[in-house]
Amino acid sequence: MKPKVGFFEFTGCAGDLLTIVHSEDYLLDVLKAVEVVSFRLASSQIRKGNNGLMDLVFIEGSITTTEQEEKLKELRKRSKILVALGTCATFGGVQAMYTGKPNFSKRFRSVYNKNFKIVEAFESKPLEAFVPVDYFIPGCPISPQLFLFNFPRLLKNLPVELPAYPVCVECKWQENECLLLKDIPCLGPATRAGCLARCPKDNLPCVGCFGPVPGGNFASWEKHLLEKKYHEPQLDKKMRFFFGAKIKEVKRGK
Amino acid sequence: MREGKEIRIDSVARVEGHGNIYVRLLKGKVKEVRFEIPEGPRLFETLVLGKEPSEVLNIVPRICAICNISHRYAAIRALEKILAVKVPPEVTFLRNLMHYGEMIESHSLHIFFLALPDFLGYPDAIALAEKYPEEVGIGLRLKKFGNYVMETVAGRMMHGENPTIGGFGRFLNKEEIKSIRDGAEKLLPDAIRTTELLRNLHYSTYAEEGMLFVCLKPTTDEYGFWGDTVMISNGDDRTVEEFRTAIKERIYPHSTAKRTLYRERPYLVGALARMNLLGERLHGAAHEALQKCYSLSWIRNPLYNNLAQAIEIVFTLEEIIKTTERILKIKKPPSIVHSKKGEGKGAGAVEAPRGSLFHYYEFKDGLCTYADLIIPTAQNYNAIEKHLTVAAENLFFSSVEEEKAKLELEMIVRAYDPCISCSCHIQQI
């Protein structure tokens, strides 16, 4: 029997699910290998059956409202394996860049007025903050290669495997000129690879969209750039774009 | 149909993001129609505060994956205006190219994967593919090409950083440009077939209602997706800045998205608006296709948006061929234009696949102090609800079965191709 798979989204840009939809050469293979229970971006069909239980659930997006929190908990109950898809689901996404800073409600009200009542919102948090997550596939958005590598692994009950090395490795594979050497604050050394060093390939610094790499030495990165023309708040800001919810761990050099 | 009834369609499928339809019937009348957006807020307008221009550009495309290029392009236009950066024409050509790529990607995704299954009675394109492999094949090819163009020019299918303020991090080489040109040439017949395919579909008439149309006025006499003036079907022309203040964004309790009115009237943006306002400017195959398809229903019925998108795909492919030829004449790749300016304010606009998109920023000491982003779907909200109301009136007091009626409502929403992720991020601060 084909495994039952669901694709869901919370707060995000739909980029991760769209990456799957945009993997034209493999899309039909991917969808044929499973029984899609729900993929609202692509289909209006919802197959309940089996009490709504699913073998494999991919969730894109971060959690920003109590309603989403409830839905997420409900999904967790219905899924055997839950995979956080993309940087929003894994780390909270760009919308989590102010994690740990006060004044969420002020910020919220600056955007939505008092009449607004449909959602009860809070600072964006990764899925992990509410439910146990079995695996993470980061990326803003995920890279098709990384998804297509891990998807069949998950179907075989093998764990997700991510590159354990930073963007610099892939950057050198492509023979790019190093931007950090030109004193441009490239986050490549602190960021997990998997994107094939997209940004340095175009002579633009990595902004860290795949989240922190285990074993990255952010302290040295920061120290190095402080010796150049940069200031701490500038660097802190850059790191927060995508490492937001993990900022403490990253700074501690975890 | 029963009195005092409530009808809900939760999480309309095959749209980007979460949207619910809510209809309340009372005493033989449609009492209330709401298109609700319970999507989680992301507060982009606060995320860009305190950021440098290049950092704003890192962040804002993440509003939406489908039209990330439009966001990037609109932001670049605004930021370059503020920073007084003037890029050489070849940079503009390449930017237009990436934007065309997005039009094809977004429109073909919408036509084949989100809308067409409805018309032919399938839950999704996968199911559709069994019976109509050729048609889905066309869709896949077009979408793949659109993605290819975006990936090649922008660096990634989504959120590629290559298009930057003042130019491109890496200008494409001739081989890449040629392969884009060749791809467009090869796909033109597919695009024309798409218009034929859509022309022969049955369009229901439940939601016919006249509407104001709005789009950007191209700087030339051609059809196009960029401009600094807004064109309104009542005859008004407004600069982008004027228009921004003229439309009032309001927050409704049932929606995380904001919505706008022009002179207290709902208006419609997107391919259908562009076709109605600029269709006469088309040439070549796109012109021919429009001639064959256009009817007066186009100014009343939102379902024709699909067909308008198909014609835009034809137009876009023809434009890609012309634009690549221009780029191929370039001798030396342009380098990035830098700016020292750190203060000012200004708006930039482009026609995103779903309609006019405005980015407005203010900068002080090199950092962003204010942002206002007005997204197509937000502008279409009131129009969507208006059309839903008309349709609900026609449907729920007729012999149409409820399930069918619900599908008709969903089809109207899908015809607009609302991009809900986008619309949740509009805001004034």
Next chain:
Amino acid sequence: MNSNNIYQPIPMRIVRRYNLTEDVRFFQVRPVEMEKALTLRYKPGQFMMVSVFGAGEAPFSISSSPSRPGLLEFGIRKIGVLTTELFKLKENEVIGVRGPYGNGFPVEKMIGHDLIIVVGGLGAVPLRSLLLYVLDNRDLFGKIYFLYGARQPKEMLFLREFLELKEREDLDCLLAVDKDDTGTWTEKIGVVTELFKFIKEIDPEKSYAAVCGPPVMYRYVIDKLVALKIPKHQILMTLERRMKCGVGKCGHCVIGSIYTCLDGPVFTYWDVLHMKDLI
């Protein structure tokens, strides 16, 4: 299939498998092609690279003895990705195996010597190969002491097999557990080093010791062996490192100027002393 390719695994069928302990499983495998089975040669202490479809490849010590040809035996602990997949496989299913790799025990040099084999935990896997080998060539060796310590009876690998050995007069098989909750344990209680007191009358110069066990065990055992005056280069130990190729190419097992996979996994105490980082 191109047999010149050192990275090409040979398909082998699982013939037998059963649990040795809760998380360690015995696997007996045989090449799918019979000729390959007959030409299979290896030494005790060598290891093979085992591939499981889709789950990758990892090194495992051979537990069988080359004196019993045609089959390979492993004792494998379920600990990660590949081993979990391996545990899902049933008899008759196929895995990929290549090797043998590593130096193995210098059995030629050990001939004519007394032997002290000291085992902790999973170390029984490679040392069983050596033990079976010397028992199959019993007259070539002097006295044999087999010292095996485990935390508790149920963690002792090949327990039944080793208990049977106790019947034999031509070796001293000494088994110990740290503690016994079962109340049925008939052997010694205590850590493995306490078994040394049962070693008598060996000629240290004419003795070899072979040690394998968890890293913490080494220091204490070596103290004992040194106290017995066994020469440093006659104390043998097998070590573990990450390995991706098994043939000295991938670099993962490098320690100083040696490759654990080529120059090891069997090292002498002297190697350990004069090479940094070995343990």
Next chain:
Amino acid sequence: MKALKLKKENLFEFLKGIQRFGEVYGPVKKGDKFIYERLTDFSRLELTALRAIIPVKKFLLPPRFPILKFDPINFYEEIPAEIPMRIIFGLHPCEIHSILILDRLFKERTPDPYYIRAREKTVIIGLSCVPDDKCFARSTNTHFIEEGFDLGFNELGDNYLVWVGSSIGDDLVRSRLDLFDENITQKDLTQYIEWRKWRDNQYQLHLDLTALPDIMELSYDAPIWEELGEKCLSCGACSMVCPTCPCFNVQDYLPIGEKAGIRERHWDSCMLKDFALVAGGHNFREKRSSRVKLWYTHKLKAFITEFGRPACVGCGRCIDTCPVNINVLEVVKKLKGEGVLLK
């Protein structure tokens, strides 16, 4: 060794001609740096290029490549790797020395079939160079080359003095013998020797590597490793660009749909955290300092023990690459507690 002369103006003509033997590669510009790339337009060739970002090892052991194909039924079968003949022009002495080192690692003991296949399909054309302020090949004794190339081009005024180092080299020359002058005069010889002398004196950077193995042994617990460990970003860039870093990792890619699975090999670095991680979570090189130490002791000490020479060829890539300035020069300087001679 046979030697001939080739007029510099005829170089492109010659390179065009030998395209019928295989694809011709050479250094071209990328930004401010160089890379080795396939040449069809020979005007892109950079004759004074130094230090391509990735060294010649990429031709012999590509950054990532499939080694085996598999499916659950047929199990593993070899990937037929058809490598076209590649002629690489413009390799400097240090670069060719690096090939000799890789040869020892990959052709001896247990020969690596993928390396051997790639190596057999690679024709090496050396080119003499003028060192810059980051070259220190003279200190590693790799500034000159007498073997390892098929043809060796050397500066000789308006000409190149071309050594023929192999039979395939000879074939290349013979294919356009019309372009060559076989008559090497005494004057040429003097000029060549003069140039060599001048060129060898252009090295600005000298490090004294004598006694380094002993120093390293004795500095095993020295604080410098901790200091370097604090600084190192664990980015792995140094390993990627080092011409003698050959470590790799292996990864299986499962099939999707009907497609066959692939076992792939890709470059790895001992600077990366997981390099010595084993099952159960024990990491033999958990600390960054121990990884930096491994890198440098392996290159500058262990290799000498094994092969009688360091694994560093003095190309200067680590100097040019490490964002935080950890490189052979700095490490040697710190170990020896002295400044490095800068002429």
